Amino acid sequence: MGLFSKIKEGLKKTRDSVASKVNMVLNSFTKIDEELFEDLEEALVMADVGLPTAERICEQLRAKVKEQGVTDPQEVRGLIKEIITEMMEGGEDLRISTSPSVILVIGVNGVGKTTTIGKLAAHLKDDGKKVILAAADTFRAAAIDQLQIWADRAGVDMVRHAEGSDPAAVVFDALTAAKARHADVVICDTAGRLHNKKNLMDELGKISRVIQRELPDSDQEVLLVLDATTGQNAVNQAREFKNTAGITGIVLTKLDGTAKGGVVIAIREDLKVPVKMIGVGEQIDDLQPFDAKAFADALFNEEEER
Amino acid sequence: MAFEGLADKLSEAFKRLRSKGKLTESDVKQAMREVRLALLEADVNYKVAKDFVAKVTERSVGSEVMESLTPAQQVVKIVDEELTALMGGENTRIDMASKPPTIIMMCGLQGSGKTTHAAKLASLFKRQGHRPMLVACDIYRPAAITQLQVMGEKAGVPVFEMGQIDPVKIIKGAMRFGKDHGNDILILDTAGRLHIDEELMNELKRIKADVEPNEILLVVDAMTGQDAVNVAKAFDDALGITGVILTKLDGDTRGGAALSVRAVTGKPIKFIGAGEKIGDLEPFHPARMSSRILGMGDVLSLIEKA
Ligand SMILES: Nc1nc2c(ncn2[C@@H]2O[C@H](COP(=O)(O)OP(=O)(O)OP(=O)(O)O)[C@@H](O)[C@H]2O)c(=O)[nH]1
Ligand SMILES: Nc1nc2c(ncn2[C@@H]2O[C@H](COP(=O)(O)OP(=O)(O)OP(=O)(O)O)[C@@H](O)[C@H]2O)c(=O)[nH]1
Ligand SMILES: [Mg+2]
Ligand SMILES: [Mg+2]
Numbered sequence: 309m310g311l312f313s314k315i316k317e318g319l320k321k322t323r324d325s326v327a328s329k330v331n332m333v334l335n336s337f338t339k340i341d342e343e344l345f346e347d348l349e350e351a352l353v354m355a356d357v358g359l360p361t362a363e364r365i366c367e368q369l370r371a372k373v374k375e376q377g378v379t380d381p382q383e384v385r386g387l388i389k390e391i392i393t394e395m396m397e398g399g400e401d402l403r404i405s406t407s408p409s410v411i412l413v414i415g416v417n418g419v420g421k422t423t424t425i426g427k428l429a430a431h432l433k434d435d436g437k438k439v440i441l442a443a444a445d446t447f448r449a450a451a452i453d454q455l456q457i458w459a460d461r462a463g464v465d466m467v468r469h470a471e472g473s474d475p476a477a478v479v480f481d482a483l484t485a486a487k488a489r490h491a492d493v494v495i496c497d498t499a500g501r502l503h504n505k506k507n508l509m510d511e512l513g514k515i516s517r518v519i520q521r522e523l524p525d526s527d528q529e530v531l532l533v534l535d536a537t538t539g540q541n542a543v544n545q546a547r548e549f550k551n552t553a554g555i556t557g558i559v560l561t562k563l564d565g566t567a568k569g570g571v572v573i574a575i576r577e578d579l580k581v582p583v584k585m586i587g588v589g590e591q592i593d594d595l596q597p598f599d600a601k602a603f604a605d606a607l608f609n610e611e612e613e614r
Numbered sequence: 615m616a617f618e619g620l621a622d623k624l625s626e627a628f629k630r631l632r633s634k635g636k637l638t639e640s641d642v643k644q645a646m647r648e649v650r651l652a653l654l655e656a657d658v659n660y661k662v663a664k665d666f667v668a669k670v671t672e673r674s675v676g677s678e679v680m681e682s683l684t685p686a687q688q689v690v691k692i693v694d695e696e697l698t699a700l701m702g703g704e705n706t707r708i709d710m711a712s713k714p715p716t717i718i719m720m721c722g723l724q725g726s727g728k729t730t731h732a733a734k735l736a737s738l739f740k741r742q743g744h745r746p747m748l749v750a751c752d753i754y755r756p757a758a759i760t761q762l763q764v765m766g767e768k769a770g771v772p773v774f775e776m777g778q779i780d781p782v783k784i785i786k787g788a789m790r791f792g793k794d795h796g797n798d799i800l801i802l803d804t805a806g807r808l809h810i811d812e813e814l815m816n817e818l819k820r821i822k823a824d825v826e827p828n829e830i831l832l833v834v835d836a837m838t839g840q841d842a843v844n845v846a847k848a849f850d851d852a853l854g855i856t857g858v859i860l861t862k863l864d865g866d867t868r869g870g871a872a873l874s875v876r877a878v879t880g881k882p883i884k885f886i887g888a889g890e891k892i893g894d895l896e897p898f899h900p901a902r903m904s905s906r907i908l909g910m911g912d913v914l915s916l917i918e919k920a
């Protein structure tokens with residue numbers, strides 16, 4: 309399936325979605341007034357953008373409407389999408405040009421880290437890269453077996469230790485293996501951890517330091533995986549993971565559901581971290597590059613109208 | 615942190631109310647705007663928050679409150695009462711079958727915590743003197759069965775599996791096995807699925823029709839945003855859930871999803887999960903959740919101050 313078509317498919321089935329209500333509103337309004345702005349703000353909040361960010365977007369919209377002398381409500385939709393696209397654009401590419409380079413994948417529990425790694429490994433391998441996975445979630449039940457299945461599916465190597473062993477040691481071994489085997493990319497899976505747990509965050513800090521020490525001159529990506537179903541707490545998650553491990557990008561997963569993941573707009577605004585990829589399913593090819601315009605379109609559910 | 619600022623704002627709003635001898639309707643409305651913001655920041659669904667604030671406002675501007683000696687206290691009390699009521703006080707117990715086995719089916723979105731909580735429940739029942747058995751019905755997720763086996767071992771509870779065949783067949787097999795081995799409770803761990811995935815939702819409907827579980831528990835991640843209502847409603851419409859388990863409350867989410875889920879399904883939250891370990895399961899306390907959602911340590915102490 310093509311870019312975002314899966315999301316749209318999901319959105320089509322959204323019952324009672326405020327976004328589609330707003331589309332109705334836009335179609336029925338004859339002039340641009342406060343009520344219209346309020347409905348748009350409501351739609352943004354329903355998409356998990358958060359009230360403060362929704363208000364900020366609507367303020368920009370008011371200014372744009374005034375500045376450009378727009379009077380047709382139909383044009384408003386385009387303007388708001390423009391604003392969101394501008395906010396979200398830039399920084400989507402993965403920086404992995406050195407061999408080896410390292411991708412560290414982190415996030416809270418159950419968001420889709422391991423699955424994303426499986427998909428990404430397959431994708432990079434298709435691009436002709438030699439990939440090694442590091443099974444550094446040594447904590448969760450059967451996490452290593454789960455990653456092994458993904459490694460097999462993708463046809464890439466994996467470095468593993470026993471359950472309960474030191475995750476930093478797994479990463480160290482994977483980096484050593486990557487150097488010895490001339491691999492291009494090492495992708496490190498980590499255990500899910502809540503950002504308010506100090507000891508678990510310290511463990512992550514330790515993994516980061518191992519990578520810094522072993523491959524100081526390599527390209528490194530630290531990807532925070534966020535579940536699109538998550539609400540405003542995702543801002544806290546991003547802030548804490550950024551402080552501990554210096555995230556370079558976000559992977560927004562589960563966009564094949566009905567949630568729209570609007571909280572990434574607040575994260576981009578507050579923390580300046582770009583979204584790099586999106587997850588749209590549980591299959592190996594359900595990973596897509598992030599496209600700011602398509603994301604803005606999906607927020608307002610335009611497809612339904614056509 | 616943003617949320618603390620909000621809690622401060624909220625107590626400010628209540629303090630302002632308190633400082634007035636008599637309240638006007640606009641005083642109340644101003645305070646309610648703050649309450650609404652608190653609810654939205656806590657990921658309470660937009661419509662639920664709107665209805666809630668309307669209801670509290672209606673009660674607050676009534677003559678008993680406005681003309682009472684302590685109007686501000688009354689308003690805070692109404693907020694707390696309504697919130698607690700919305701979350702429901704009554705039945706938090708599991709409905710046991712009059713004739714064993716009791717069958718409990720876990721269901722929910724991907725990664726919400728079904729497998730972990732199936733094992734936690736099993737451990738709880740075991741400690742209560744029952745002889746529970748876990749049944750591996752997730753035939754899709756890589757290493758799902760191994761994960762349940764590891765968790766089952768930690769709980770000291772047997773795990774029944776038949777590989778990746780039709781879940782209904784697995785459950786029938788488990789019922790026969792359980793009968794021979796004296797297991798009085800069967801807990802079904804099902805695969806994570808999207809509420810809009812018709813095929814997989816039908817699988818659950820089929821299980822329901824064939825084995826008539828005593829409990830169908832929806833497992834909801836407490837960090838869920840605005841989409842919680844769509845998810846809960848879809849699962850409830852399809853299956854008639856009997857209760858909810860709210861997970862990952864050991865994070866710093868305010869957990870407004872609790873309110874949304876409760877409001878759209880009317881089904882009780884039976885347990886909360888606050889950790890990855892087998893013992894991290896607690897009964898649900900509506901009053902504590904109410905304080906958490908509003909971002910105040912203790913709403914009642916605010917009433918005393920007011
Ligand atoms: N629908 C959907 N499901 C997904 C997506 N990505 C992952 N999942 C599912 O979400 C669940 C959790 O995924 P994992 O990859 O195990 O998540 P994790 O972050 O590694 O989890 P922990 O290691 O336990 O913290 C699994 O059932 C996955 O199949 C996605 O983009 N869409
Ligand atoms: N911190 C915390 N983590 C939890 C809690 N409950 C579950 N988890 C973690 O969340 C992740 C997902 O939990 P699972 O039990 O695998 O979730 P699931 O719903 O069975 O996932 P799928 O089968 O993939 O749909 C794992 O890393 C669990 O350890 C909780 O209450 N607190
Ligand atoms: Mg994982
Ligand atoms: Mg599971």
